[in-house]
Amino acid sequence: MSAPLLIPCPHCNGLNRIPGERLSDKPKCGRCKAPVLLSKSFELRQGDYSSQIKGDLPLLVDVWADWCGPCKSFAPVFEQAAGQLVGKCRLAKLDSEANQSLSAQLGIRSIPSLILFKNGREVARQSGAFPLAQLMDWLRGQGI
Numbered sequence: 001m002s003a004p005l006l007i008p009c010p011h012c013n014g015l016n017r018i019p020g021e022r023l024s025d026k027p028k029c030g031r032c033k034a035p036v037l038l039s040k041s042f043e044l045r046q047g048d049y050s051s052q053i054k055g056d057l058p059l060l061v062d063v064w065a066d067w068c069g070p071c072k073s074f075a076p077v078f079e080q081a082a083g084q085l086v087g088k089c090r091l092a093k094l095d096s097e098a099n100q101s102l103s104a105q106l107g108i109r110s111i112p113s114l115i116l117f118k119n120g121r122e123v124a125r126q127s128g129a130f131p132l133a134q135l136m137d138w139l140r141g142q143g144i
Contacts, residue, residue: 040082
């Protein structure tokens with residue numbers, strides 16, 4: 001039996017201890033009872049940021065804006081990746097317009113921008129929209 005993983009709930013930010021071998025069992029949050037691991041991205045907001053970057057599963061954040069054409073074209077690719085990475089990496093979308101202070105705190109200079117967090121720390125960053133195969137290759141290079 002492997003050590004449990006700490007994973008924040010994308011709905012209430014509660015930290016959940018989930019045994020590694022149970023990740024495929026669709027675990028639910030101990031606090032709000034919502035699914036902890038999603039096959040789609042979730043919305044990241046200023047108030048959720050510090051809770052969501054914690055935990056043992058990496059968090060990939062797509063920083064975007066509604067007016068950005070490349071952001072809109074990349075959105076379906078990001079959702080496809082979310083479906084393929086369940087239990088390996090959590091994916092979140094950060095609206096840079098609605099969360100301007102967090103975007104500034106993260107040093108966002110161009111969008112779309114991807115930021116990968118592991119154990120509460122930024123470990124990689126990539127700007128631009130690209131195809132699914134290139135995104136998955138980049139993530140494999142980051143150990144995902």
